[in-house]
């Protein structure tokens with residue numbers, strides 16, 4: 220199947236949608252945010268740098284992301300398609316991603332942009348909770364995606380936590396950054412003829428239905 224890239228503002232639901240795609244199509248989900256959060260736990264110079272950058276809602280240095288993406292894409296499980304989420308996040312990263320893909324013989328595939336308004340995002344950001352064991356995502360502000368028991372994962376029983384950067388202040392920094400740096404890459408992919416836009420102001424199920432349609436139509 221074709222590779223998939225998600226472009227969406229923070230808290231638009233791209234992590235949740237990526238998990239639904241993984242569950243149906245069994246392809247690896249490569250999230251630079253998840254990889255960086257793992258690195259941020261390391262007690263090392265790079266671990267400390269990444270932890271501080273994430274907590275402030277800023278972007279880590281481009282070079283770090285290139286290395287971790289190339290290393291991850293070289294793994295065998297990416298051969299039958301993968302979903303990339305959180306990368307590229309600016310135009311330089313998009314250009315470098317095109318180079319990495321070419322080098323490894325991969326195509327960009329479907330670039331799916333989730334379009335959603337800022338007020339909805341603000342409401343979502345404060346309610347987001349994540350399982351520390353399986354990374355499942357919940358929202359305590361939305362009945363349809365709240366966990367059955369407070370602070371406990373429905374799937375694996377793991378403890379739920381709130382990301383350091385899921386507060387209004389860090390959100391506003393990240394959203395501004397998204398508009399300035401990430402939105403221009405939408406045009407980059409529109410020009411390549413690979414961009415698909417999906418309205419994200421809808422239920423998880425309906426957004427997934429639209430994404431699933433794009434994937435299945437392009438696999439024919």
Ligand code: AMP
Pocket residue numbers: 229251252253255272273276277278279280281284304305306307308312384393
């Ligand atoms: P996410 O889980 O995608 O919202 O990413 C969480 C944080 O990780 C971001 O706010 C950035 O600090 C960092 N990050 C993730 N992906 C990238 C990237 N492609 N380039 C730079 N920083 C990134």
